[in-house]
Amino acid sequence: MSPANNTGPKLFYRRLDTILSKIGKTKSDKNYFVNILSALRKEFGQDLKIRRSFVYEERGTDYVLIHSVNAGRKKAVEPSVSLDSPTMKLIMKKKRIVMKGEERTALFGLAGTEALAITTVHTPVHRWMFVFELNRGWVYEEIMLFLRSMRTALNYRLFSEMVGTDLERAEQIQKSLLPKDAPDIHGYKIAGKSLPAELVGGDFFEYFQFDKKDFGISIGDASGHGLPAALLVRDVVIGLRMGLEKEMRIVNTLKRLNQVIQQSTYSTNFVSLFIGEIEEEGHLFYANAGHPPPFVVDGKNISDLEATGITLGFLPSIDLSRAYFRLNPGALLVAYSDGIIERLKRDDEQYGVERLKKLARAHKDMEPEEIVDVIFNSVFEFGKKKKWDDDATVVVVKRLEEEHVK
Secondary structure: OOOOOOHHHHHHHHHHHHHHHOOOOOOOOOHHHHHEEEEHHHHHHHHHHOOOOEEEEEEEEEEEEEEEEEOOOOOOOEEEEEEEOHHHHHHHHOOOEEEEHHHHHHHHOOOOOOOOEEEEEEEOOOOEEEEEEEEEOOHHHHHHHHHHHHHHHHHHHHHHHEEEEEEHHHHHHHHHHHOOOOOOOOOOEEEEEEEEOOOOOOOOEEEEEOOOEEEEEEEEEOOOOOHHHHHHHHHHHHHHHHHHOOOOOOOHHHHHHHHHHHOOOEEEEEEEEEEEEEOOOEEEEEEEEEOOEEEEEEEEEEEOOOOOOOOOOOOOOOOOOOOEEEEOOOOOEEEEEHHOOEEEEOOOOOOOOHHHHHHHHOOOOOOHHHHHHHHHHHHHHHHHOOOOOOOEEEEEEEEOOOHOOO
């Protein structure tokens, strides 16, 4: 489940989101956490080397054991732990931690355990602590990804139950964040469209106009869908607008956004993001934080704008670089989210990148708005006109031929 694996953080989050969605169709009750732990162990226990799981509830100055899910050899576990201990203060500060050595034995009484993975979950008025006993062979990056994703998903679920959710208002807020019209840029035409799989979603796109000649576009995809993803979209779009208005460079803006995502509590955890700045003469400077590579159609040639860094939100600090590409007159830039290329037929065949490239090249002489519509219609038909399973977004930028520039 580390970024180097085929699963990747986004697919992992989808697996986790599926589990929580199945369990979370009814309001949480006294068995809610037990059901969560049992399902998580069944889905991830073997991969993550999870042996036993425990839930502690905050009561006054202590955390009291309220649930356990057992597997294998049983060891004694402390029925309560004090918030006054230095180790507990560290756990409360870091929110998620992996413990080894004597400190775990002194605190939880699990002598001989390889390691403990611990995270806290809370509402504005209540707090719990999840403790996972690990077997040998666990991987730090995978465990920390698991803890963070689980913590965020549960925090949001518990919070939304407590305060209620106004999805219609959220829908209006999200619609207000998407651009209504493309900027009027000399020598270029631009179009974009985004369809959420639910009332609100995790895809977004944005235009930036720096002056009459220079402009920018962005497209992103927050992990999961629905309101948690929409909350992150709000933060990212506002962050992009503020960062670019202050004339911050692309890389610095994305690094700041990464920090914002790291600190999120009730939104989702990860967002892929492509952002490009385009100058009048076709100079494209871009950064791609783990987003499906946009491509440029230039005559018969097609070039991919590959990732220049990892998905935002996975690590506290990231290495991200800026890249360059020249858009020649007549060139077509197509950016998209994975809801387009991963749409399935009934036989589980994906629409795929190559089919999208072939379609774009065949219709490159059309207006960008027409190309966007052609893509959405083709993908919708490919999926047998069934409901969209994932948010879908397309942005098209065309540099006009010299004779077409007014």
